[in-house]
Amino acid sequence: MIRDITLGQYYPGDSFIHRLDPRLKIIAVLVFIVALFITSEFYGFIFTAVYLAVVIIISKVPPRFILRGMKPVLLILICTFIINIFVIKGGDVIFKLGFLSIEQNGIKMAVFLVTRLVMLIIGSSMLTFTTKPMMLTDGLESLMNPLKKVGVPSHELAMMMSIALRFIPTLLEETDKIMKAQLARGADFETGSIVKRAKGLIPILIPLFISAFRRADELAMAMEARCYRGGENRTRMNALKFSIRDLVAGAVTVLMAAGIVITKIAM
């Protein structure tokens, strides 16, 4: 059934990583990504790899779960590897066939870039694996708050994200219902050319959009009836709190970044 689709990639748990302040996790991921890009030699990856391994172990997210998350990007990884291995020249020639040749630097570069990409993807998905979508939006709102002064509507953006998250299952259910209704009237979504199948989606999308707009209208009224008037003077039941736990995690992240910067300068 369509409603069984898991939303986001949250892996339920109660580990140290799960309980960290979402704001800290977002910043840590940004630092991690910058660290990956600063690194220009293999040994630099030692810091990021150890950091990532520690995070994965503490979070208790099973490696199988992480690898499954890599599936959609596998093609990109393979392409990156193949392009680099043939394009980058230099060093001993290892393999030659007509105009194609693989040279030592090509292999080095290909392995280097794929390692960086893999760590980048695993690192950023650790954020979504260990943070509930609602916490993520809360964290983003809080981090974007200082940007309010320059006109970034941080509260509104976060509210939009959380409403979208709330309505994904509702709209999926509705899509399912519409599809069944159309199938019952003899619609065919499975056979025919791509164009024909794409056209077949129109009778699903139009009712879905109409109902989504109607829902939006009703929701807006219900929110107004509950005294919603934007982010001004609003309080939160579960305000984000920065604890000692977050301080420790932050310090470790800073150490990892410092390690990379120092080795880069020293080398």
Added chain:
Amino acid sequence: MENIIQIRDVTFDYHRNSEDEVTIRALNHVSLDIEKGSFTAVIGVNGSGKSTLAKHLNGLVLPTEGEVVVCGFNTKDNETLWEVRRKVGMVFQNPDNQMVSAVVEDDVAFGPENLGIPPQEIRARVDMALQSVGMYDFRKKAPHMLSGGQKQRVAIAGVVAMLPECIVFDEPTAMLDPRGRKEVLDIIHKLNKEDGKTIVLITHFMDEVVDADKVVVMDNGHIIMEGKPKEIFVRNEELHKAGLDVPFAAELGSRLRKRGIEIPDNIIFMEELADYIAENAGSAKNL
């Protein structure tokens, strides 16, 4: 008793769409007082103006003519509009389209959060509200995992947590199955009797209004009848004209009367009718 809401000669016109010159009159010189602590049921067929009337009670819709006064505040006054909405909560027909958050307890907290209440007190109010509708055990669940009746109970909790004096229910059971309907109606009555909330129930189910203190019947933008349920249900001919059915017991009583059997015309509950027939079964003249 003091009136919590006063509707004074309200008329509401709207255009079907922006180009259309013709205005449609949804409410036509309607006046109504809602007593504090009372249970008022507003009944009428689709298009009778009952939902439009409901939306006037907390300023979601403003009257074209006339005025609505809630606890002394005119809904036309922008300064006090939020005070009006805090005092008069509203539960809508579709439970799905009034839930903001993907977690039950966060949704209940939405209203109090908007009022700027300190976090600890929000927590206490959310727990209280969820307990009062019997949904405390579901507080961490996602709304789409709940049944229609349960979702509507959460929506009620969301309003209760704002501690309103009056709650307007706009056809809250129209989309529910019989079991969900009963759950929701039981809670509405409990809020009225135990917590002393003023209730305005908009519905098109006749049997939902028999327990009300006052029934208001609407047709075509007018209030055509107003009174105690017993006073309303004897006028079944007029109700039929407005497209409404009287509750089964009242209908049965009136048909028996037509056949020459003496049944008092103030009997509207099934139990009452059954008891009356049982008691009088011996007297041959009547039955």
